[in-house]
Amino acid sequence: MTSSAARARTAVITGASSGIGAAAALRLAEEGFDVVLGARRVERLEQVAAECGGRPVQLDVTDSDSVDRFAAAIDSVDVLINNAGVAVGLEPVAELTDAGVEKVWQTNVMGLIRVTQALLPRLESGGNGHIVNVGSVAGFETYPGGAGYTASKHAVRAITRTLRMELVGKPIRITEIAPGHVETEFAVTRFGGDDQRAKRVYEGFTPLRPADVADCVAWAVTRPPNVNIDEIVVRPLAQATATLIARKEDS
Ligand code: NAP
Numbered sequence: 059m060t061s062s063a064a065r066a067r068t069a070v071i072t073g074a075s076s077g078i079g080a081a082a083a084l085r086l087a088e089e090g091f092d093v094v095l096g097a098r099r100v101e102r103l104e105q106v107a108a109e110c111g112g113r114p115v116q117l118d119v120t121d122s123d124s125v126d127r128f129a130a131a132i133d134s135v136d137v138l139i140n141n142a143g144v145a146v147g148l149e150p151v152a153e154l155t156d157a158g159v160e161k162v163w164q165t166n167v168m169g170l171i172r173v174t175q176a177l178l179p180r181l182e183s184g185g186n187g188h189i190v191n192v193g194s195v196a197g198f199e200t201y202p203g204g205a206g207y208t209a210s211k212h213a214v215r216a217i218t219r220t221l222r223m224e225l226v227g228k229p230i231r232i233t234e235i236a237p238g239h240v241e242t243e244f245a246v247t248r249f250g251g252d253d254q255r256a257k258r259v260y261e262g263f264t265p266l267r268p269a270d271v272a273d274c275v276a277w278a279v280t281r282p283p284n285v286n287i288d289e290i291v292v293r294p295l296a297q298a299t300a301t302l303i304a305r306k307e308d309s
Contacts (some may be wrong), residue, residue, distance in 0.1 A: 067186070069279070072119055072173055073142030074112075075102035077242030078192060082139055082266035082275045085109045089276050094135070096128055096173075097142065117142075119169025120161075129176035134219065136184050137279050138177050140170045141192040147247040148203035149262040158208045166210040178230075187230035188279050191218045192271075195238045195293065199300040207248075211236075217299045222288065231286045233278045238293030238300070240266040258260075261307030263296035 069086045073079035074095035087093045087110035094105050096117030103114035115131045118124040119142050124282030143166045145159035170191060172202040196208040197215035218234040225232060247255035271292065296304040 061280055066090055066092045067136035068094060068134050069121045069137040070094045070096065070097045070132060070177065072117060073192075074106055075099045077244060078237070078268045078271045079139070079141040080106045081272035082141065083107075083112055084138070085269065085272040085276045086139075087111055088281070089235045089280060091137065093280055094132055097235060099112075104210040117173075119173055120164040122172060122208060125169075125172045125176050128173070132177070132180075134184055135177050135180050135184055137188045137190065138152070138174065138181060139190045139192065139275060140173060140214075141190075142166075142169055142173075143192065143194075143244075145207040145244065145246065146203075147208075147250075149203045149205075154206055155245045162210050163213075166207075167217070170214060174221075181230050185229050186283050187228075188229060189221065189232045190275055190278060191232070191234050193218065193234045193236040194197075195236050195291065195300050197234070197236055204300070218289075222286075229283070231283075233287045234289040235271065235274050235278065236289060236291045237271050237274075238267060238297045239303070240268060240271055242268055251286060262307050263294060263303055265294050265297075266292065 059094050070084050071079050074083045075097035083093045083095050083106055093110055093112030095107050095112050095114050097103050098118050100116050106116040107114040117128040143207040144162055151192055159308045191213045196204060197211035215234060218232060222232050241260050245259040245306055246253055249255040270309050274290045281287060
């Protein structure tokens with residue numbers, strides 16, 4: 059039997075078909091992890107998996123059956139990166155739609171809970187488990203038009219902090235990584251495919267790259283087993299808060 063010390067650790071990453079999740083898959087593979095990649099767009103997953111030698115498995119975190127199939131396709135898991143996430147629009151609370159809010163909550167909150175529940179027993183039995191929840195500065199700040207998303211990321215933060223307490227004494231570390239603006243497909247999705255509107259989010263300053271966040275993930279999961287990095291907040295230098303950004307046209 060292969061001991062856990064002799065085999066490579068396995069990292070399971072949700073939302074690995076683009077952005078931060080894809081960058082984390084590439085980086086963790088470089089660090090020697092076996093990588094399992096989950097997301098809905100299988101072709102995109104396969105491209106990332108081919109680049110990092112990982113295994114693509116289709117996953118829709120909003121669908122319990124899909125989460126069950128995903129979990130059944132995985133042998134062992136040492137590190138779970140709960141990264142799949144979306145935002146829908148920038149409407150004020152007065153104009154939020156049930157459909158938009160439900161999509162965000164089903165993905166960012168219920169999805170994270172479903173995948174965590176499905177993999178928690180194996181994270182524990184492996185003897186050196188680690189859950190990394192990709193939150194956001196929207197988990198402790200708010201901004202007008204952001205309620206559907208910021209409320210979901212506040213929930214991610216609450217779940218992470220609760221799990222930290224529930225897991226104490228067990229061999230499972232837990233970390234929240236809370237980024238500011240990262241240039242990914244996130245804003246394009248948020249604005250329903252409006253590339254021009256998405257581009258304006260990152261105009262006039264240098265945002266984080268997905269690899270910058272992957273760097274934080276890699277650092278957190280490669281600390282010695284007695285070290286728990288509770289949280290990492292990482293922002294572009296030009297971004298002091300969710301809304302205070304030094305754009306070039308401002309100076
Ligand atoms: P992205 O490029 O749009 O990536 C989002 C990922 O989530 C994609 O791989 C997408 O894959 C996956 N996903 C969405 N819905 C899913 C579902 N129902 N089931 C499974 N996977 C799903 O955006 P990103 O910036 O890398 O976002 C990753 C995480 O970072 C999110 O949790 C986001 O809230 C967080 N974040 C982003 C920023 C930012 O500025 N970009 C800042 C702070 C935090 P499929 O569409 O193929 O399913």
